[in-house]
Amino acid sequence: xxxxxxxxxxxxxxxxxxxxxxxxxxxxxxxxxxxxxxxxxxxxxxxxxxxxxxxxxxxxxxxxxxxxxxxxxxxxxxxxxxxxxxxxxxxxxxxxxxxxxxxxxxxxxxxxxxxxxxxxxxxxxxxxxxxxxxxxxxxxxxxxxxxxxxxxxxxxxxxxxxxxxxxxxxxxxxxxxxxxxxxxxxxxxxxxxxxxxxxxxxxxxxxxxxxxxxxxxxxxxxxxxxxxxxxxxxxxxxxxxxxxxxxxxxxxxxxxxxxxxxxxxxxxxxxxxxxxxxxxxxx
Amino acid sequence: xxxxxxxxxxxxxxxxxxxxxxxxxxxxxxxxxxxxxxxxxxxxxxxxxxxxxxxxxxxxxxxxxxxxxxxxxxxxxxxxxxxxxxxxxxxxxxxxxxxxxxxxxxxxxxxxxxxxxxxxxxxxxxxxxxxxxxxxxxxxxxxxxxxxxxxxxxxxxxxxxxxxxxxxxxxxxxxxxxxxxxxxxxxxxxxxxxxxxxxxxxxxxxxxxxxxxxxxxxxxxxxxxxxxxxxxxxxxxxxxxxxxxxxxxxxxxxxxxxxxxxxxxxxxxxxxxxxxxxxxxxxxxxxxxxxxxxxxxxxxxxxxxxxxxxxxxxxxxxxxxxxxxxxxxxxxxxxxxxxxxxxxxxxxxxxxxxxxxxxxxxxxxxxxxxxxxxxxxxxxxxxxxxxxxxxxxxxxxxxxxxxxxxxxxxxxxxxxxxxxxxxxxxxxxxxxxxxxxxxxxxxxxxxxxxxxxxxxxxxxxxxxxxxxxxxxxxxxxxxxxxxxxxxxxxxxxxxxxxxxxxxxxxxxxxxxxxxxxxxxxxxxxxxxxxxxxxxxxxxxxxxxxxxxxxxxxxxxxxxxxxxxxxxxxxxxxxxxxxxxxxxxxxxxxxxxxxxxxxxxxxxxxxxxxxxxxxxxx
Numbered sequence: 001x002x003x004x005x006x007x008x009x010x011x012x013x014x015x016x017x018x019x020x021x022x023x024x025x026x027x028x029x030x031x032x033x034x035x036x037x038x039x040x041x042x043x044x045x046x047x048x049x050x051x052x053x054x055x056x057x058x059x060x061x062x063x064x065x066x067x068x069x070x071x072x073x074x075x076x077x078x079x080x081x082x083x084x085x086x087x088x089x090x091x092x093x094x095x096x097x098x099x100x101x102x103x104x105x106x107x108x109x110x111x112x113x114x115x116x117x118x119x120x121x122x123x124x125x126x127x128x129x130x131x132x133x134x135x136x137x138x139x140x141x142x143x144x145x146x147x148x149x150x151x152x153x154x155x156x157x158x159x160x161x162x163x164x165x166x167x168x169x170x171x172x173x174x175x176x177x178x179x180x181x182x183x184x185x186x187x188x189x190x191x192x193x194x195x196x197x198x199x200x201x202x203x204x205x206x207x208x209x210x211x212x213x214x215x216x217x218x219x220x221x222x223x224x225x226x227x228x229x230x231x232x233x234x235x236x237x238x239x240x241x242x243x244x245x246x247x248x249x250x251x252x253x254x255x256x257x258x259x260x261x262x263x264x265x266x267x268x269x270x271x272x273x274x275x276x277x278x279x280x281x282x283x
Numbered sequence: 284x285x286x287x288x289x290x291x292x293x294x295x296x297x298x299x300x301x302x303x304x305x306x307x308x309x310x311x312x313x314x315x316x317x318x319x320x321x322x323x324x325x326x327x328x329x330x331x332x333x334x335x336x337x338x339x340x341x342x343x344x345x346x347x348x349x350x351x352x353x354x355x356x357x358x359x360x361x362x363x364x365x366x367x368x369x370x371x372x373x374x375x376x377x378x379x380x381x382x383x384x385x386x387x388x389x390x391x392x393x394x395x396x397x398x399x400x401x402x403x404x405x406x407x408x409x410x411x412x413x414x415x416x417x418x419x420x421x422x423x424x425x426x427x428x429x430x431x432x433x434x435x436x437x438x439x440x441x442x443x444x445x446x447x448x449x450x451x452x453x454x455x456x457x458x459x460x461x462x463x464x465x466x467x468x469x470x471x472x473x474x475x476x477x478x479x480x481x482x483x484x485x486x487x488x489x490x491x492x493x494x495x496x497x498x499x500x501x502x503x504x505x506x507x508x509x510x511x512x513x514x515x516x517x518x519x520x521x522x523x524x525x526x527x528x529x530x531x532x533x534x535x536x537x538x539x540x541x542x543x544x545x546x547x548x549x550x551x552x553x554x555x556x557x558x559x560x561x562x563x564x565x566x567x568x569x570x571x572x573x574x575x576x577x578x579x580x581x582x583x584x585x586x587x588x589x590x591x592x593x594x595x596x597x598x599x600x601x602x603x604x605x606x607x608x609x610x611x612x613x614x615x616x617x618x619x620x621x622x623x624x625x626x627x628x629x630x631x632x633x634x635x636x637x638x639x640x641x642x643x644x645x646x647x648x649x650x651x652x653x654x655x656x657x658x659x660x661x662x663x664x665x666x667x668x669x670x671x672x673x674x675x676x677x678x679x680x681x682x683x684x685x686x687x688x689x690x691x692x693x694x695x696x697x698x699x700x701x702x703x704x705x706x707x708x709x710x711x712x713x714x715x716x717x718x719x720x721x722x723x724x725x726x727x728x729x730x731x732x733x734x735x736x737x738x739x740x741x742x743x744x745x746x747x748x749x750x751x752x753x754x755x756x757x758x759x760x761x762x763x764x765x766x767x768x769x770x771x772x773x774x775x776x777x778x779x780x781x782x783x784x785x786x787x788x789x790x791x792x793x794x795x796x797x798x799x800x801x802x803x804x805x806x807x808x809x810x811x812x813x814x815x816x817x818x819x820x821x822x823x824x825x826x827x828x829x830x831x832x833x834x835x836x837x838x839x840x841x842x843x844x845x846x847x848x849x850x851x852x853x854x855x856x857x858x859x860x861x862x863x864x865x866x867x868x869x870x871x872x873x874x875x876x877x878x879x880x881x882x883x884x885x886x887x888x889x890x891x892x893x894x895x896x897x898x899x900x
Contacts, residue, residue: 174671175666175668175671175672176671176672176673176674176675178632178664178666178672179664179666179672179673179733179736180674181632182630182632182659182662182663182664183659183660183663183685183686183689183736184655184656184657184658184659184660184686184689184690185656185689186653186656189689193674193685194674197674197676197677198674198675198676200676201676
């Protein structure tokens with residue numbers, strides 16, 4: 001681990017402790033996203049004409065302040081967090097399903113199937129991603145969450161398919177695979193018993209690291225106005241709105257941006273720690 | 284600093300015999316646990332100190348710590364004096380001036396110790412220029428001179444080559460040249476011959492003895508193999524669990540060891556010749572048909588040749604061998620001779636170019652994989668690297684139970700667990716280890732798991748690919764004994780691939796010697812290992828080190844110091860470029876496979892001349 005700055009800083013802490021800490025932060029964020037909005041007297045779309053653009057702490061009811069329409073920023077941030085999390089997790093799930101199936105098939109079967117499948121990945125990689133999202137948005141209307149999911153998920157699995165393929169290829173060359181073959185296992189049995197379980201660690205780690213990436217994609221699309229439509233909010237659309245009033249009402253940018261940063265950090269630390277914990281040979 | 288001849292300076296300071304390197308209660312701790320525990324050792328000028336012990340005994344770490352090369356998490360205490368300089372706790376700068384300059388080090392892994400993308404010349408001249416400030420031209424001349432001293436075949440060409448172009452033995456010579464490059468007073472060698480073939484090992488050992496004599500420098504030879512020390516070491520230190528448990532002159536330790544542990548290690552190194560293995564009684568179901576038979580088997584690998592052309596590499600050619608039920612056959616030869624290829628091809632794990640393969644009397648050469656699967660249970664395989672051959676994410680219990688899960692699906696979980704526990708006990712594993720994963724076991728334990736897995740289906744043939752070479756000496760003996768006992772109990776056949784001729788003699792009735800993919804000699808192990816007919820077999824036998832300091836120097840003295848000649852041109856006998864008996868006839872026609880004595884076959888035109896010269900004891 002020494003060598004990288006992060007490695008130096010983290011090398012002394014036990015990866016299990018790091019994973020636990022990150023998981024606790026994530027759990028708290030998820031609980032807040034699930035129950036926070038309901039526990040508040042305000043809805044994410046309720047307008048409060050008495051308090052427009054109120055800074056945090058200015059009025060007791062809106063402790064994180066309000067936006068230009070008087071909507072409670074605390075509730076909006078949490079419901080934005082909920083939407084961002086939902087999109088991030090769903091998009092990751094879709095990516096993992098496609099990516100693992102695609103990559104494992106290519107790596108395991110090899111030959112022409114491998115070449116064919118991987119060329120498809122190459123072509124998709126080469127397509128301008130933003131351009132496709134624009135077309136999809138134009139075709140299906142903006143703010144369609146299913147389209148958003150599809151657009152994000154379509155990108156995520158490409159890298160995962162490559163990772164899984166590479167991992168499968170290296171597993172195939174391990175001595176214990178030869179042992180399995182000499183033991184009379186069929187191809188499917190080898191795949192089920194020895195390949196997929198050994199992929200699991202990599203995939204879990206990669207998926208954990210992919211969730212924040214997906215959330216960033218969503219935020220990015222929402223920031224560009226291609227994602228969720230008002231009055232619904234995601235962290236990205238909140239940051240977009242906040243950025244416009246950055247000078248007059250900085251809290252509108254700072255609050256959702258802080259939540260986003262904490263969320264991404266927690267996911268990244270969890271992913272890194274899981275990588276250390278899950279590799280059985282490094283323990 | 285000028286380059287003063289090593290011995291002059293060492294003796295110059297005072298008349299008395301001051302130690303070159305003196306360790307005084309040197310300890311290394313990891314997280315409070317002592318791994319090296321109060322070690323005190325000394326090396327004097329012109330002397331070779333042999334440090335012997337099993338893996339994990341702390342042998343290498345002791346000297347790495349003395350040189351400031353222990354991992355950063357290690358806590359080093361005690362003293363390590365090099366001449367008058369204390370090494371422990373000194374700055375990197377001070378140590379850098381000594382390491383490579385006054386103290387040369389040769390690390391264990393000749394593959395890993397050279398930088399893959401730099402030419403040998405660059406890697407060799409770098410320390411010379413850094414420590415002596417010679418010009419590029421002078422450093423190059425010095426490098427050439429060094430490569431000649433370590434007897435590399437074509438030194439000028441070697442300087443231009445990359446590490447991957449060299450064989451293991453050549454790399455070890457280069458590493459030795461680097462260690463010697465600045466006229467060090469002391470060279471520390473960490474398992475310098477472990478990764479090498481016996482014949483190459485003998486050459487390197489002979490070269491070390493020669494260099495020690497010529498230069499009069501101090502040597503530290505760290506090894507797990509007592510036999511490698513005989514004939515080289517003047518004094519021997521035996522280490523166990525981080526402690527030095529016995530030190531003494533070589534003669535004393537070899538002939539009159541005090542500690543029982545030393546005696547055990549010596550006994551493992553000195554296999555009593557004893558009676559060769561006898562055939563196990565074949566079980567009742569045994570028909571007369573051979574368990575495994577190959578006829579005219581050939582395996583070719585496609586290999587990228589220089590340029591874009593792909594050339595076929597002949598890994599095996601014209602192989603005929605059959606194993607009777609209950610018989611044990613050993614396959615020996617240097618690395619790359621096709622031993623492992625033979626096992627894989629015979630088990631139909633790799634494609635063959637041509638030839639017939641029969642299992643239990645049934646021709647399986649053309650069966651599709653799907654039809655082979657149910658037959659595979661009768662022929663099981665044990666691997667060289669026990670850890671790599673076990674799926675890292677499965678527990679021991681699941682690993683050993685897997686063959687049953689696959690081949691006896693009707694068996695319930697409880698019945699399976701029972702049979703797994705019984706098998707674990709049979710191979711000498713505590714059933715409580717069942718919940719562990721492979722990386723939590725020692726090498727010997729992993730190999731026992733591998734054996735338990737293979738034995739689960741009561742196979743008729745056990746193919747063992749170097750099952751002992753990754754293990755410690757004591758584990759080697761135990762695992763060898765276990766294999767032998769299982770063979771007798773089950774009446775199964777064993778095909779053992781090994782380079783350890785002592786183990787072969789103990790475990791197998793017949794021996795097949797391969798050279799460059801061709802059969803050189805096949806015969807009863809007793810006859811073949813004491814009265815070999817083929818010159819290659821004789822070279823192999825002469826290269827085996829003997830753990831006796833009275834005999835070994837003579838044997839080493841007979842070994843040529845330089846590496847073997849270039850591979851033979853195609854056609855004729857493949858061994859002729861290394862053969863002392865080679866004649867014109869050998870270059871013209873391939874020697875026929877003839878039965879020279881009853882059951883003793885050889886492929887050599889001059890076997891009768893060879894048979895006269897009995898093997899030196």
